[in-house]
Amino acid sequence: MEELIRQIREFARERDWEEFHSPKNLAMALSVEVAEIAEHFQWLTQTESKNLDRGKLAEVEEEIADVLIYLTRLADRLGIDPIEAARKKMRINAKKYPVETSKGKAAKYSEI
Amino acid sequence: MEELIRQIREFARERDWEEFHSPKNLAMALSVEVAEIAEHFQWLTQTESKNLDRGKLAEVEEEIADVLIYLTRLADRLGIDPIEAARKKMRINAKKYPVETSKGKAAKYSEI
Amino acid sequence: MEELIRQIREFARERDWEEFHSPKNLAMALSVEVAEIAEHFQWLTQTESKNLDRGKLAEVEEEIADVLIYLTRLADRLGIDPIEAARKKMRINAKKYPVETSKGKAAKYSEI
Amino acid sequence: MEELIRQIREFARERDWEEFHSPKNLAMALSVEVAEIAEHFQWLTQTESKNLDRGKLAEVEEEIADVLIYLTRLADRLGIDPIEAARKKMRINAKKYPVETSKGKAAKYSEI
Numbered sequence: 001m002e003e004l005i006r007q008i009r010e011f012a013r014e015r016d017w018e019e020f021h022s023p024k025n026l027a028m029a030l031s032v033e034v035a036e037i038a039e040h041f042q043w044l045t046q047t048e049s050k051n052l053d054r055g056k057l058a059e060v061e062e063e064i065a066d067v068l069i070y071l072t073r074l075a076d077r078l079g080i081d082p083i084e085a086a087r088k089k090m091r092i093n094a095k096k097y098p099v100e101t102s103k104g105k106a107a108k109y110s111e112i
Numbered sequence: 113m114e115e116l117i118r119q120i121r122e123f124a125r126e127r128d129w130e131e132f133h134s135p136k137n138l139a140m141a142l143s144v145e146v147a148e149i150a151e152h153f154q155w156l157t158q159t160e161s162k163n164l165d166r167g168k169l170a171e172v173e174e175e176i177a178d179v180l181i182y183l184t185r186l187a188d189r190l191g192i193d194p195i196e197a198a199r200k201k202m203r204i205n206a207k208k209y210p211v212e213t214s215k216g217k218a219a220k221y222s223e224i
Numbered sequence: 225m226e227e228l229i230r231q232i233r234e235f236a237r238e239r240d241w242e243e244f245h246s247p248k249n250l251a252m253a254l255s256v257e258v259a260e261i262a263e264h265f266q267w268l269t270q271t272e273s274k275n276l277d278r279g280k281l282a283e284v285e286e287e288i289a290d291v292l293i294y295l296t297r298l299a300d301r302l303g304i305d306p307i308e309a310a311r312k313k314m315r316i317n318a319k320k321y322p323v324e325t326s327k328g329k330a331a332k333y334s335e336i
Numbered sequence: 337m338e339e340l341i342r343q344i345r346e347f348a349r350e351r352d353w354e355e356f357h358s359p360k361n362l363a364m365a366l367s368v369e370v371a372e373i374a375e376h377f378q379w380l381t382q383t384e385s386k387n388l389d390r391g392k393l394a395e396v397e398e399e400i401a402d403v404l405i406y407l408t409r410l411a412d413r414l415g416i417d418p419i420e421a422a423r424k425k426m427r428i429n430a431k432k433y434p435v436e437t438s439k440g441k442a443a444k445y446s447e448i
Contacts, residue, residue, distance in 0.1 A: 001113055004198055011202065015209065016216040020379050023172075024153040024161035024252075028378040030179075031255050034139075034146045035371030037186070041136040042364040043356050045270070049136035052190070060135075061192050065201035067142075067183055068194050071176065074149075078164070080173050082180050086116055089177035090123065097127065104128040132267050140266040140360075143367050147259030154252040155244050157382070225337055228422055235426065239433065240440040247396075248377040248385035251370075254403075258363075258370045261410075265360040273360035276414070284359075285416050288407065289425035291366075292418050295403055298373070302388070304397050306404050310340055313401035314347065321351065328352040 001072075001083055008073050026074040033066040113184075113195055120185050138186040145178040225296075225307055232297050250298040257290040337408075337419055344409050362410040369402040 012021055040060050041049050052060065075082040124133055152172050153161050164172065187194040236245055264284050265273050276284065299306040348357055376396050377385050388396065411418040 001195060004195060004202075007199075007202055011205065014211050015214045019216075022158040022161050023164070024156055024158050025378055027150045027153045027161075028248075028252055028255075028374055031143070031146045031150050031252075032371045032375045032378055034143045035368045038139045038143050038364055039368045041139045042361060042368055044136055046134040046136050049134050049139075050189070052135075057190060057192075060190060061197045062201060064183065064187050064190075064192055064194055065197035067179075068198045069201060071179055071183065072198070075176050077162075078169060078172060078176075080169075080176055082176055083113060083116060085173045085177035086180045086184070087119075089174060089181060090116075090119055093123065099126050102127045104131075136364075137266055140262055140364055140367075143364075144259045144263045144266055147256045150252055151256045154249060154256055225419060228419060228426075231423075231426055235429065238435050239438045243440075246382040246385050247388075248380055248382050251374045251377045251385075255367070255370045255374050258367045262363045262367050265363045268360055270358040270360050273358050273363075274413075276359075281414060281416075284414060285421045286425060288411050288414075288416055288418055289421035291403075291407055292422045293425060295400065295407065296422070299400050301386070302393060302396060302400075304393075304400055306400055307337060307340060309397045309401035310404045310408070311343075313398060313405060314340075314343055317347065323350050326351045328355075 004068075005072055005076050008069055009076060012073070021073060021077060023074060023077050026070055026077060030067065030070040030074060033063065033070055037063040037067065116180075117184055117188050120181055121188060124185070133185060133189060135186060135189050138182055138189060142179065142182040142186060145175065145182055149175040149179065228292075229296055229300050232293055233300060236297070245297060245301060247298060247301050250294055250301060254291065254294040254298060257287065257294055261287040261291065340404075341408055341412050344405055345412060348409065357409060357413060359410060359413050362406055362413060366403065366406040366410060369399065369406055373399040373403065 012018060037060060040052075040056060040063070072082060075085070124130060149172060152164075152168060152175070184194060187197070236242060261284060264276075264280060264287070296306060299309070348354060373396060376388075376392060376399070408418060411421070
């Protein structure tokens with residue numbers, strides 16, 4: 001992950017894109033990229049969404065990559081370590097959604 | 113990252129949330145979480161977005177964590193390694209946006 | 225609709241919000257509001273999404289209102305008549321998706 | 337607006353798209369369409385976003401049309417009158433954001 005962060009940073013620096021990569025713009029770009037994932041799933045049933053063919057899967061993989069790249073870039077611009085932030089959040093979630101009371105109740109509680 | 117993937121997987125399994133975590137639902141949840149990042153930035157100027165106070169930064173950190181968690185979960189359900197996907201995409205981007213022709217032209221080209 | 229446009233315009237003017245209501249900011253706010261609709265549906269099955277109870281329906285109604293308000297405001301700031309734009313688009317769609325070839329093929333074609 | 341609602345309804349009915357047009361799917365499609373608006377603005381400054389050239393403006397107009405079409409369709413499937421909902425919401429907003437206390441304070445309050 002650290003390698004990826006450095007790579008993206010270098011990529012933007014070489015192209016003089018720092019100016020465009022304000023947290024505001026990156027947040028906006030991130031939401032655009034996420035929609036490109038959603039686009040692949042919008043008309044599918046749940047079952048179909050679990051059984052993508054190889055071509056579709058490769059396309060979704062590329063969109064997931066884009067989201068991770070922008071998310072990493074945004075975090076980097078804000079001085080945030082995304083993996084560490086996610087670990088911390090998982091500890092909060094473990095307390096917020098105890099196994100006993102959350103079991104199978106995803107309609108309300110499945111927010112990880 | 114692998115540790116995070118396993119942790120999220122275990123978290124969902126313990127709570128019987130597999131059923132709710134279809135790729136379709138996760139893609140939708142991902143777009144909801146990304147909007148929670150965007151919400152913090154929507155009325156800010158570019159400059160303000162670079163200078164968040166500590167409280168706001170902690171809130172954004174939590175939203176970034178949520179996005180990474182759902183993105184990781186979605187990738188895992190599809191059998192995709194998100195870091196590897198991002199590395200592959202960065203190689204594609206390096207060809208797509210050569211340094212010489214892309215320099216400072218972010219309005220059109222700053223899509224990493 | 226014209227009355228709504230005028231009402232929103234007046235509302236923003238009275239509060240000196242013109243400065244914040246750049247098309248860029250409004251586009252961002254619009255995506256935040258749409259996510260608030262999506263949030264209600266993210267863990268539901270298709271069938272459940274057709275059978276919201278009264279309380280949930282009232283909440284979704286309020287989010288739909290928010291989206292229409294921001295969309296109307298954005299269109300107004302750009303000098304666009306949204307109803308006229310939609311009518312024009314429906315004529316384009318009618319040609320793009322002829323009844324004979326599009327019937328029941330929404331997975332690919334159901335983009336209105 | 338009523339005419340537009342009927343037109344969209346008829347359009348979907350003729351193509352047997354009712355099955356795909358669950359509120360869940362439409363909410364997802366709506367968020368995809370909104371991102372297509374956001375995409376045009378993501379790297380622009382606030383000022384640039386107010387001064388789109390004619391070609392760009394025509395593209396944004398088409399995306400605004402798409403959002404209005406899906407929003408109208410979603411509302412129709414839920415039995416909601418979007419204009420009436422927006423009018424009701426504007427009355428709520430007028431109480432929530434009194435002119436005196438909200439003036440020029442959009443960073444916090446400019447949510448219409």
